[in-house]
Amino acid sequence: MSATEDEVVAAVAEAHRRDWAGVLGSTAQLTRDLDLAEECAQDAYAQALETWGERGVPDRPGAWLTTCARNRALDLMRRESVFRRRMPLLVADEVVPGPEDALNDDRLRLIFTCTHPALSPDARVALTLRLVCGLSTPEVARAFLVPPATMAARITRAKKKIAAARIPYRVPGPDQLEERVGAVLEVVHLIFTTGHTAPLGAHLVRRDLTDSAIRLARVLHLFMPANAETGALLALLLLNAARQETRTTGSGRLLLLSEQDRSRWDRQLIGEGQALLTEALRRRPPSRYALQAAIAALHAEAPSWADTDWAEIVDIYDVMLRLWPSPVVELNRAVAVGLRDGPQAGLDALAPLLADPVLATYGYLSAARAEFLRRLENWPQAVTAYEEALTLTDNEVERAFLTERLIEVREGALRPSC
């Protein structure tokens, strides 16, 4: 039952995506040392690459990898206990490993430890990507625009705090769960949005990040189906991911929502998102993710850009502004007003936001103004707005799009008006 090299590589990659957190989590339960557990989990995956070719891919790769990583850990702990001064240790409860959901339980423990509110928000995201999603430190660093050494230091510092302050390796009890889930969902949402429009680089979307976020959201929803926010967040991510493949042309040029080929949107993801959203919207008051998902669903359901229910979208932004006022929501609402009532109305709605310091370096404000000015054929002001938007993004796909528009409005400015 040997497997070809390609089959093995694919099987190991799939097991890494699906089971990494479970393998690491289960090993950490044993070692009570995150670094040692990481080392052993990595060894297990390396071992799989060697062994699976000869003996074939096991029926339950996750269980195989866990056993391999734990054996390696036992071996190292026996051999090095005298030399290794591993203190303080991770605080973990005694757990009898169950055969069925053990990997999921281990993954959840890991998620809750990595997103503990006693860690800084930056560290929570970094640790989750590194330990739960299995991204390498340079990959995590790239997602957040910091040098790899800085990210490595951030991760090390967070691990030290987990051990020294004894942040427990545990899913919180019912009385703390509600509050803690909020922190977990924030991290998952941030991972998705970072991957959905990568802040830097040649690609608009980083699938490794968005896929990781969706997988996490699925685990959380599976674990807490009764929690209003887990279903709403999963719906939001799925509805946005459904459009992922159509957001750029084959050559990588950015396509706006108005230009995308709607027939290529992933109907299966949309259907799943809609069903989750219907459930989430039954809650009163609706969660923030549910409202965001409702907007995404209105786009997904619209037969075309022109036939989008902008009035309904403006209404949803009004509810969001009432419950969670923020300049970014105001900006989105103003854009929707412009699409409902025309470009001049949009510009008027954007005008008061120009003085907001939070939005001063927010490229989408300039880009939105530029778009309305272009549609009004107000060429000189459109040129200025596109130039401003260009100074505010480092994503190459977004830059290419804005540059193209800038050339177009510059040409408009040179045409004699009649």
Next chain:
Amino acid sequence: MAKYMILIYGDAEQWDSMTGEQWEAHNAGHAAFAAKAGTRVLDGRQLEPVPTATSLRADARGQVHTTDGPFLETKEGLGGYYLVEAADLDEVLELARLLPELNHTHSGLEIRPVVEHG
């Protein structure tokens, strides 16, 4: 089990302006905390106000300077502490939430793990 220090910080001016009734309620809060925490509280004291503090600091030549006032000049000063024993940070966080300092916006708590030697 591990030991943690709960450091109580607050704005002295605001504390001074509290009425007798408010102090009574405040002290009842501390009593409730002590009752709930039981033997997990190893020690706990209120400190005399910040102006009573004396600080010592050595310069580069090893000369020790004695000065009037707290080590760090901040708006909120250290007002008291508890030394507690708990299994993990979550247990301490849950206990600390009972402290009446969290009923005011002008005071707060800092939790520090204590280093165990040996």
